[in-house]
Amino acid sequence: MFGSQSATPTVDLAALPADLYLLDVREDDEWQAGHAPDAVHLALSELTARTEEVPADRDVYVICRAGARSEQATSYLNQLGCTALNVAGGMLAWEAAGLPMVSEDGSQPTVV
Template sequence: MNLFNNPLPSVAVAEVPGDGYLLDVRENDEWHAGHAPDAVHIPLSELNARAGEVPGDRDIYVICRSGARSAQAVAAFNNSGWKAANVDGGMHAWEAAGLPMVSESGGDPYVA
């Protein structure tokens, strides 16, 4: 089954490819507290204005804190011709899986 043919495709954190385009749509304070090292940050509140920054020729994996905001972004992307999938469980699942995280402050990263 092709996950990008589903109405709202999603993947588990362990299924996000290492070279995948990971888009974090959380707000600035959440991003600064902790995020995936290679993620791209565009808050959901800015996504409409900044959608042109997201490549249209790659699969997009969208993450937020728990999966609700990223689901909104995935629906919007897929309705506009991108191929996007929601990262199940968001950064809470990312952290629980022990996947790498960094903070913008240089302190210990955490999910805010």
């Protein structure tokens, strides 16, 4: 579905800006279990059909569970002319770093 480039732009958690646009490309069940509070959810499987929802006028930081799907999405968005960066380590690294998370049902958020 998505092409892959060998040099996908990647950013570490420590380098994320405070006002970032964080695009979470995990599936619905993963999103519901736990995600960053201000993230925007758009599953990778829906990205090609909903690309117009991704802002073209600002940097887009893309995250998934560990980094593979977000790398695909980052490459795809950059091919379309967006400025997208893959968040290294994904939500597993986010959770391990103790960064804030929320769940959709109010339960203890977790990465699945």
